[in-house]
Amino acid sequence: MTMGTRVYLARLAALxxxxxxxxxxxxxxxxxxxxxxxxxPPQVVGLVAEMALRRRIFLPIGRVTQMDAxxxxxxxxxxxxxxxxxxxxxxxxxxxxxxxxxxxxxxxxQGPGKAAIVVDLGMELNRNNEYLVTRxxxxxxxxxxxxxxxxxxxxYERVKGLVGPTDxxxxxxxxALLEQMRxxxxxxxxxxxxxxxxxxxxxxxxxxxxxxxLEELPEHDQVEILIQLDRERAADVLERMDPDDAADLxxxxxxxxxxxxxxxxxxxxxxxxxxxxxxTPGTAGSxxxxxxxxxxxxxxVAEALARIREPDxxxxxxxxxxxxxxxxxxxxxxxxxxxxxQRLLREPPAAILGGLLETDLDPxxxxxxxxxxxxxxxxxxxxxxxxxxxxxxxxxxxxxxDVLDHSLPRDWRDRDVAGDDDGEPAEILPGAER
Numbered sequence: 001m002t003m004g005t006r007v008y009l010a011r012l013a014a015l016x017x018x019x020x021x022x023x024x025x026x027x028x029x030x031x032x033x034x035x036x037x038x039x040x041p042p043q044v045v046g047l048v049a050e051m052a053l054r055r056r057i058f059l060p061i062g063r064v065t066q067m068d069a070x071x072x073x074x075x076x077x078x079x080x081x082x083x084x085x086x087x088x089x090x091x092x093x094x095x096x097x098x099x100x101x102x103x104x105x106x107x108x109x110q111g112p113g114k115a116a117i118v119v120d121l122g123m124e125l126n127r128n129n130e131y132l133v134t135r136x137x138x139x140x141x142x143x144x145x146x147x148x149x150x151x152x153x154x155x156y157e158r159v160k161g162l163v164g165p166t167d168x169x170x171x172x173x174x175x176a177l178l179e180q181m182r183x184x185x186x187x188x189x190x191x192x193x194x195x196x197x198x199x200x201x202x203x204x205x206x207x208x209x210x211x212x213x214l215e216e217l218p219e220h221d222q223v224e225i226l227i228q229l230d231r232e233r234a235a236d237v238l239e240r241m242d243p244d245d246a247a248d249l250x251x252x253x254x255x256x257x258x259x260x261x262x263x264x265x266x267x268x269x270x271x272x273x274x275x276x277x278x279x280t281p282g283t284a285g286s287x288x289x290x291x292x293x294x295x296x297x298x299x300x301v302a303e304a305l306a307r308i309r310e311p312d313x314x315x316x317x318x319x320x321x322x323x324x325x326x327x328x329x330x331x332x333x334x335x336x337x338x339x340x341x342q343r344l345l346r347e348p349p350a351a352i353l354g355g356l357l358e359t360d361l362d363p364x365x366x367x368x369x370x371x372x373x374x375x376x377x378x379x380x381x382x383x384x385x386x387x388x389x390x391x392x393x394x395x396x397x398x399x400x401x402d403v404l405d406h407s408l409p410r411d412w413r414d415r416d417v418a419g420d421d422d423g424e425p426a427e428i429l430p431g432a433e434r
Contacts (some may be wrong), residue, residue: 115141185215211240235264247276285366288396297354
């Protein structure tokens with residue numbers, strides 16, 4: 001970045017980070033600013049990037065050679081892989097400064113200041129090759145629920161209260177940034193926040209978004225966020241989760257609370273969750289999804305392809321269709337077989353599913369144990385297997401992500417343990433010390 005070029009730090013969030021060879025290192029998660037004496041502008045000392053296995057590392061700003069709307073590029077492949085820890089005189093842009101309520105002093109210094117909310121921080125390179133916060137993008141704070149103030153930029157020196165108690169920090173702009181991310185990335189970002197702010201930000205998400213994010217969080221974080229919601233809101237969020245994930249989350253709550261939340265849910269949404277919770281833990285019935293794609297044998301290939309193209313289906317659920325007699329909701333009519341999406345792509349659009357069935361694999365039973373499920377899926381290279389009851393009705397399907405979720409350690413989603421299996425510090429490459 002050349003001197004005089006201004007970069008806004010919040011806009012870097014979630015951008016990919018590449019090394020000089022074009023290999024992706026990770027994604028930007030935040031910017032790190034160092035506070036200085038008196039009222040001098042904070043110095044931007046680096047970025048926080050998330051690597052594989054959810055490890056967050058520090059990238060010194062001096063090693064960044066390019067920042068634009070598409071990516072951040074480093075000038076070296078030598079990185080300090082030690083997990084990032086914030087120092088006492090440092091603040092994170094998204095976590096600590098975004099959404100702060102501040103006062104913007106008049107340009108002429110005369111009269112009272114105006115209340116505003118921080119939207120972003122702009123940094124520039126000075127003559128000493130330091131990156132300083134020189135501009136602050138703010139939104140006028142109107143104090144009215146129905147009126148949104150206009151956004152404008154001011155010099156850093158005119159902003160008062162940027163560094164202050166956390167109770168002056170809102171959530172709107174951080175929520176807007178998070179909602180541009182994938183649910184798994186949003187979940188990782190939430191784990192970086194202090195517990196109180198994490199719960200506030202989560203509560204500000206839409207029901208659909210919060211449901212998606214909860215499915216990606218460790219169980220203890222799921223429970224903590226859910227119990228902070230009022231019960232009616234919690235029931236609405238549970239309704240929008242996949243039934244198997246909702247059942248797993250409810251299983252972490254006391255029996256009395258489970259009953260209350262299930263009663264608050266719509267009966268048709270609660271029914272599959274109640275059924276999943278009735279199965280013995282560690283069996284196909286307890287880990288399966290009760291909402292696979294189920295079609296009748298007279299359905300055409302064209303209709304089946306249209307169904308699995310629906311964007312709300314996950315890739316593993318859309319990888320195959322299960323064919324059964326009517327009704328097509330679980331528990332279905334008699335289970336007949338399955339058709340993989342690759343077979344659908346090879347067949348004429350007018351062909352019917354009844355003539356394309358794979359019937360050579362025995363379905364799972366609800367009581368089939370996780371070890372046997374894993375063995376059979378690995379043996380036959382399956383991404384999903386049907387589960388049928390004693391009357392040969394389809395009651396669900398076990399997908400490979402269900403198996404992984406229940407085979408990995410319970411805390412595998414927790415950032416504090418991910419990537420640190422040996423308990424030792426990460427390797428530090430020569431010359432990369434912070």
